[in-house]
Amino acid sequence: MPAEPALTAEPAEPADSPDPLEFRRAMAEFATGVTVVTAVDGDEPVGFACQSFASVSLDPPLILFCADRRGRSWPRIRAAGRFCVNVLGEDQADLCARFGSSRGLKFEGLDWDLSPHGTPQLRDVLLNVHATVHAVHEAGDHDVVIGRVLSVRVHEAPGGVWRRPMLFFRSRFGVHPPDVPFAPDPWGEGDRWGWG
Ligand SMILES: Cc1cc2nc3c(=O)[nH]c(=O)nc-3n(C[C@H](O)[C@H](O)[C@H](O)COP(=O)(O)OP(=O)(O)OC[C@H]3O[C@@H](n4cnc5c(N)ncnc54)[C@H](O)[C@@H]3O)c2cc1C
Numbered sequence: 001m002p003a004e005p006a007l008t009a010e011p012a013e014p015a016d017s018p019d020p021l022e023f024r025r026a027m028a029e030f031a032t033g034v035t036v037v038t039a040v041d042g043d044e045p046v047g048f049a050c051q052s053f054a055s056v057s058l059d060p061p062l063i064l065f066c067a068d069r070r071g072r073s074w075p076r077i078r079a080a081g082r083f084c085v086n087v088l089g090e091d092q093a094d095l096c097a098r099f100g101s102s103r104g105l106k107f108e109g110l111d112w113d114l115s116p117h118g119t120p121q122l123r124d125v126l127l128n129v130h131a132t133v134h135a136v137h138e139a140g141d142h143d144v145v146i147g148r149v150l151s152v153r154v155h156e157a158p159g160g161v162w163r164r165p166m167l168f169f170r171s172r173f174g175v176h177p178p179d180v181p182f183a184p185d186p187w188g189e190g191d192r193w194g195w196g
Pocket residue numbers: 034047048049050051052053066067068069070071072073074096099100101102103168192193195
């Protein structure tokens with residue numbers, strides 16, 4: 001009979017824990033959607049690409065995202081106190097590039113709409129989730145941001161044509177066969193902020 005795993009195993013020594021690149025590479029095996037989190041700070045729209053978005057609670061409706069504290073948008077979103085999570089479709093790689101890099105154009109030359117909540121809605125996305133900043137938990141080099149949902153808007157597909165969601169897997173868009181290698185640095189920005 002196989003031995004049962006010891007339930008009292010000592011926790012791994014810190015020396016065994018993965019370094020940031022190894023960890024990022026491992027987590028890249030977990031495919032996610034991609035969102036852009038937006039807000040208006042003062043009279044200026046701000047936003048960043050974010051894959052660490054999840055639903056937390058149904059009643060009350062809560063969501064979360066994780067924000068790198070080195071990013072320049074998150075402190076401004078926090079100051080604004082309310083934000084919109086824009087869930088991207090497969091064909092919106094341009095929006096991901098705009099908002100996913102410090103060299104991205106962000107809102108420059110982009111058409112967008114101000115929602116009744118005072119949050120920026122990007123056009124032609126799959127879903128808008130409008131929320132207030134409900135709680136912020138420090139976690140390592142990121143903040144875990146809990147949002148209290150104000151409203152959701154699922155966008156009807158134009159002409160009833162179903163649109164596929166953007167998928168991010170192994171640091172690339174879409175799901176590729178195993179012989180397509182992990183993209184360690186798709187935006188050529190070095191390994192500064194460690195997103196998967
Ligand atoms: C698919 C995808 C998923 C992502 N998911 C997440 C996520 O879940 N959470 C998350 O926090 N991020 C995530 N990112 C990364 C994030 O979108 C980018 O880092 C984005 O640029 C952050 O925007 P920002 O406006 O906050 O910061 P930016 O102003 O764009 O700055 C980003 C980084 O560059 C540095 N920087 C900016 N300008 C300079 C300069 N002139 N000199 C030196 N350093 C500079 C900033 O200090 C910061 O560290 C993701 C990116 C992609 C593409």
